Amino acid sequence: TRTPVTVTVTGAAGQIGYALLFRIASGALLGPDVPVKLRLLEIPQAVKAAEGTAMELDDCAFPLLSGVEIFDDAKKAFAGTNVALLVGARPRTKGMERGDLLEANGGIFKPQGEAINAGAADDVKILVVGNPANTNALIAQQHAPDVPAERFTAMTRLDHNRAIAQVAKKAGVAVTDIKKLTIWGNHSATQYPDLFHAEIAGKNAAETVNDRDWLENDFIPTVAKRGAAIIEARGASSAASAASAAIDHVHTWVNGTADGDWTSMAVVSDGSYGVPEGLISSFPVTTKDGKWEIVQGLEIDEFSRGRIDASVAELSEERDAVRKLGLV
Numbered sequence: 001t002r003t004p005v006t007v008t009v010t011g012a013a014g015q016i017g018y019a020l021l022f023r024i025a026s027g028a029l030l031g032p033d034v035p036v037k038l039r040l041l042e043i044p045q046a047v048k049a050a051e052g053t054a055m056e057l058d059d060c061a062f063p064l065l066s067g068v069e070i071f072d073d074a075k076k077a078f079a080g081t082n083v084a085l086l087v088g089a090r091p092r093t094k095g096m097e098r099g100d101l102l103e104a105n106g107g108i109f110k111p112q113g114e115a116i117n118a119g120a121a122d123d124v125k126i127l128v129v130g131n132p133a134n135t136n137a138l139i140a141q142q143h144a145p146d147v148p149a150e151r152f153t154a155m156t157r158l159d160h161n162r163a164i165a166q167v168a169k170k171a172g173v174a175v176t177d178i179k180k181l182t183i184w185g186n187h188s189a190t191q192y193p194d195l196f197h198a199e200i201a202g203k204n205a206a207e208t209v210n211d212r213d214w215l216e217n218d219f220i221p222t223v224a225k226r227g228a229a230i231i232e233a234r235g236a237s238s239a240a241s242a243a244s245a246a247i248d249h250v251h252t253w254v255n256g257t258a259d260g261d262w263t264s265m266a267v268v269s270d271g272s273y274g275v276p277e278g279l280i281s282s283f284p285v286t287t288k289d290g291k292w293e294i295v296q297g298l299e300i301d302e303f304s305r306g307r308i309d310a311s312v313a314e315l316s317e318e319r320d321a322v323r324k325l326g327l328v
């Protein structure tokens, strides 16, 4: 039997955590033959709730789950971890300026980056889900100098999956017919879901849909504002779909993208497509053997250029703001 893979989940008692942990324990994250050990990190006030979730995990008698441990100390929670899912974050509350939000999250992601640096396994892979995800990932990465920068990623897979669902519906095809979709930039309302390089059943998606008005005025804003629409309808933010996307992100990273397809991940820029080096921005990526690569050579027209630049400009502003706060 294989040795268990250690997976640390922060914000484990939150609503995404509740949807995520059971899928990890069932084998959806790493595969049906990989045992997992779960380590949950919470703030002290939420440890009791995390214990309740752990009781329920026990009660599932998952064959692949080899243990659950709960911590309120980041150093302990990340010791020896192979996969770190950073879900817990400080939400924006009423009257909070963006600077306050970035500062509050810096207080979470800086020590978590340090703890990963100090004790995570050599092969650690990190996914940041907690918002503002790209910049939180940047803060953690900057405080983990001994961990290769490419191990720090942020989640735009939910946006990617949302975009696939919207195009499939519009074209009247199955979601599996949609390939090569890209989310560019920041996980925020400025993100750019790109249909110009996407395919529907092997043909160019933008040409197949052939409805520029829909693409610009319906598709893009629907995907970008889907989070707000879910809150409006459900009275709570996306949770099961976010957890599902986190599962997809890590599963694809570990197990590889299919031939003829790619996925969207926010990863550290090497300057590709004019995205300033070092920013953690969403790109089209392929994965193989646990490593990702940015898809090269796509032609970017003027419309896409403008959209990508606008979202990347927001990421640069966020980086400047956390620099001013001394967080990176």
Ligand code: NAX
Residues within 6 Å of the ligand: 010, 011, 012, 013, 014, 015, 016, 017, 041, 042, 043, 046, 087, 088, 089, 090, 091, 108, 128, 129, 130, 131, 132, 133, 155, 156, 157, 158, 159, 187, 227, 237, 238, 239, 242
């Ligand atoms: P909840 O408020 O339900 O849960 C967050 C949990 O994090 C709480 O239990 C809290 O105690 C814990 N927490 C806070 N600080 C912590 C720390 N320092 N260490 C460990 N745990 C800590 O939020 P939930 O709905 O689960 O969402 C979690 C995060 O995901 C939010 O930041 C949210 O904005 C973000 N999202 C990101 C998405 C993405 O696509 N990247 C989509 C979904 C979601 O909105």
